[in-house]
Amino acid sequence: MAKSTPGDYDAVREDIKALLHQPEYDDGSAGPVLVRLAWHSAGTYDAETDTGGSNGAGMRYEAEGGDPANAGLQHARVFLEPIKAAHSWITYADLWTLAGVVAVEAMGGPAVPWQPGRTDYVDDSKLPPPGRLPDGALGADHVRAIFYRMGFNDQEIVALCGAHNLGRCHSDRSGFEGAWVNNPTRFSNQYFKLLSGVEWKEKTLENGMRQFYYIDEDSEEELMMLPTDMALWFDDKFRPYVEKYAKDKDTFFADFSKVFNKLLELGIERDASGRVTNTDNVKGGYHS
Ligand code: ZEM
Structure with a gap:
């Protein structure tokens, strides 16, 4: 994997595509578990308190990564480590969401609009509590x-x-x-x-x-x-x-395509040029 210039998201996309083929893993593909990683990174969002969401990549920490709902997603994160190593300028929060949209399209799905700029800065005392993701056993x-x-x-x-x-x-x-x-x-x-x-x-x-x-x-x-x-x-x-x-x-x-983009943008604030403005990611009360 070649190193890239900061901001060269196309180079990152190409490397994600190349790692989807995983003969030893489920059905020969890392794609589905990468889509689930993107979804779970964003699906903690709470509109009322404006907390959670993909900003901050909180799943790196036990408080969020250890939610039983996230069991198995370490496989997805491990698949992406070589990409992070080669393109160290990309944030985890951007990489996880980008991997989801690249995987959807590479598996024959629609192109999903994706915008960069998420931060990895997170106050780990303010991570979303377990229980924000859906439970498949319910109605x-x-x-x-x-x-x-x-x-x-x-x-x-x-x-x-x-x-x-x-x-x-x-x-x-x-x-x-x-x-x-x-x-x-x-x-x-x-x-x-x-x-x-x-x-x-x-x-x-x-x-x-x-x-x-x-x-x-x-x-x-x-x-x-x-x-x-x-x-x-x-x-x-x-x-x-x-x-x-x-x-x-x-x-x-x-x-x-529309709604997956909306999911991955939850909690991300952008100015007119698309630049993310809430990169401190510390507001809101996660303990409500
Ligand atoms: Zn899922 N999902 N999901 N999901 N999901 C699983 C697997 C995958 C729910 C759920 O409980 C589960 C969305 C919505 C909801 C994917 C994407 C998306 C699994 C299996 C469960 C139990 C996990 C395992 O054992 O490995 C529930 C209750 C949902 C809403 C009501 C949404 C929204 C998704 C994306 C947009 C994907 C791709 C998988 C397959 C993961 C894999 O490892 O193969």
């Missing part, structure tokens, strides 16, 4: 409480959850097991097609976790849904968006 009320807190509406929630086209659950991380779709390294609207199109049955794993399953007729592969995924289908206000995205891949891609 629609919980999903709304978590995502409304960040400032998203129902349509945006459904679009964001379409990221479950990618990757899989690991019993040693979340306790859930399996992938949502047959080809979990290809970004598509297959998740919505399956959610709306086939019959899901509930089961309890040996570890006591409840999830939903469907045996794909062609591949005979068992696919899964979390209780929160099923909630998007059972809920009268979420369901129309699931149906729309199942039928219309282009609309899903356009909406996902």
